[in-house]
Amino acid sequence: QVHLVQSGTEVRKPGSSVKVSCTASGSTFRNFAISWVRQAPGQGLEWMGRILPIFGTADYAPKFQGRVTITADESTSTAYMELSSLNSNDTAIYYCADGGGGLDPWGQGTLVTVSS
């Protein structure tokens, strides 16, 4: 059974960066397609981008292009999402999820708070 476990809560100051991890288990990591989706408080879901470890390539939503970097480390079955130039609007829960279309399963979510 595929399982995704994310790193813990982060607090950052405006202008800084954050890197969230997502460790996969239950299947060959190269078979995964890891997306990152965020949810601001009381708001809906927003797809940020994804990586296919088998190719090592990532694609990003235009809104986040230049500010987000998604990587994968096959040796540890871990995907990473790094978001830079943080501002208060980036305060959200960040989820990783697996899937080439429908996303399942999801990680438990990582709360990132941006505050001075």
Place this chain on the structure above:
Amino acid sequence: DIQMTQSPSTLSASVGDRVIITCRASENIKSFLNWYQQKPGKAPKLLIYAAASLETGVPSRFTGSGSGTDFALTVSSLQPEDFATYYCQQSSRTPWTFGRGTTVELK
């Protein structure tokens, strides 16, 4: 980007009701449409993928329909555990996009 328009934004219903949530895409997405359920404080859960395929373990009272630009999620007989927020999502082309959500609340 493909825009996904969900309606209604809020739906008040009773246990046992049949409820329908609709989702419209701004362009033809064939059957690349997925539905999720989210409860407070939890990650979303995939219910339906490819417009009409029921995810393993999801009760059969949930059905998905549609293709092209118009889609629907139907709950045949609402159960207490179904009060939640539902999202549609297109996976036709990136950036993948979600509808704004439909909250099903107790009437």
